């Protein structure tokens with residue numbers, strides 16, 4: 001395993017944050033499915049393969065009574081991640097440099113149980129033995145009602161990426177600059193495909209090449225930015241990247257006493273079919289189990305990636321699947337917040353048109369954003385249930401079991417939440433940050449350096465317009481009022497603010 005450690009020490013993995021793996025979302029899904037998930041306030045969170053900890057640090061900042069631990073083999077990543085957390089003054093966050101494969105009884109006893117375990121970008125990217133170690137560790141660390149999140153590459157969709165990966169490995173083998181050579185050869189392949197697709201007469205071959213071109217375009221969009229070199233090196237040029245079929249994954253976790261709950265995008269509930277009667281009827285008739293149906297969907301939709309939630313088998317009480325029965329009671333446990341767009345009297349969430357029949361409900365979401373709303377907030381419960389379900393089914397809506405408050409500015413009382421100033425200072429003062437700037441829901445927060453420089457003064461002001469004094473002339477900001485208004489909106493919608501009571 002020394003080789004893997006050296007590789008990640010030399011070329012560390014930029015530590016992004018992933019909303020689908022956020023403990024806030026995992027807890028909300030558990031509540032939605034009536035699984036009695038552990039409360040977040042004092043939850044114990046573990047990330048396996050945590051890199052610099054960017055995916056768990058925003059949660060640790062918000063939930064100071066929770067305990068947040070990351071395990072990663074790379075000392076470069078764990079030590080810098082710990083330094084960042086120390087500089088923020090976080091007391092509930094630790095990254096441990098450990099090989100998951102070599103965790104001992106003493107490690108399991110010493111660290112105790114965890115309520116939410118995240119393994120993002122790990123399972124497919126390690127050897128068979130470490131993969132087994134990941135599942136064994138999840139089984140041993142998970143608390144009785146705990147929920148684990150595992151993401152992994154799946155066939156059939158990943159097949160074409162596997163071919164491109166083999167192409168890059170082949171082209172770069174034995175070369176000092178494997179990355180440069182591999183990128184160059186991708187360009188060569190892309191130039192070739194453009195010409196071949198025009199000249200090729202054989203329709204079958206043409207179709208195959210088109211598929212290759214689509215995946216290649218996707219990859220080239222990533223490779224053109226040198227900031228993504230770490231991703232290419234690890235995902236395409238590293239020893240391990242082993243996709244699996246979903247049903248095989250479910251079999252595998254079963255060997256470790258774990259069972260599949262559903263995918264974090266909630267597709268099992270909300271897009272359980274293809275939406276085409278003839279094909280759905282066929283799947284319904286010939287594939288009875290949910291895992292089989294999901295696998296069929298993967299084949300028919302050419303899926304390449306999954307983000308699965310798993311629990312201990314015991315929660316099934318001897319049955320072989322979860323009973324999913326969504327009633328108004330389950331819906332009423334969730335708060336929902338959604339950044340809707342309004343066009344011609346209709347509402348959209350991430351470019352998806354929402355059913356206009358529920359526009360009255362969506363108007364309330366639109367007007368109150370980023371305030372989260374629940375069934376309680378609506379008189380017409382029946383319509384609200386349908387509208388809420390439509391929002392929950394969209395991954396871009398935020399679901400939580402705790403209200404997310406829209407903080408309005410109050411003179412002298414509105415402040416940055418604890419640790420946010422130091423968190424912003426890290427991004428302001430670091431040329432190449434190793435973590436992504438995200439809020440406690442693991443949603444990316446986009447602030448320019450100038451905005452961060454002004455934002456860190458937030459606690460010094462009593463009136464919002466005083467922030468204008470921190471804008472530097474050389475930035476040549478034409479409308480200072482507008483700059484501050486935009487900044488305030490970003491801070492507000494990222495839930496970075498609080499109103500102090502004294």
Ligand SMILES: C[S@@+](CC[C@H](N)C(=O)[O-])C[C@H]1O[C@@H](n2cnc3c(N)ncnc32)[C@H](O)[C@@H]1O
Pocket residue numbers: 001004008013014015016048049050051052071072073074077098099100101119120121122125126130234
């Ligand atoms: C592909 S990166 C993913 C990082 C992060 N979870 C993400 O998705 O952005 C895989 C991470 O797993 C870590 N890793 C690989 N093998 C490991 C092992 N045997 N034990 C602990 N960590 C390991 C690497 O150091 C690296 O940080």
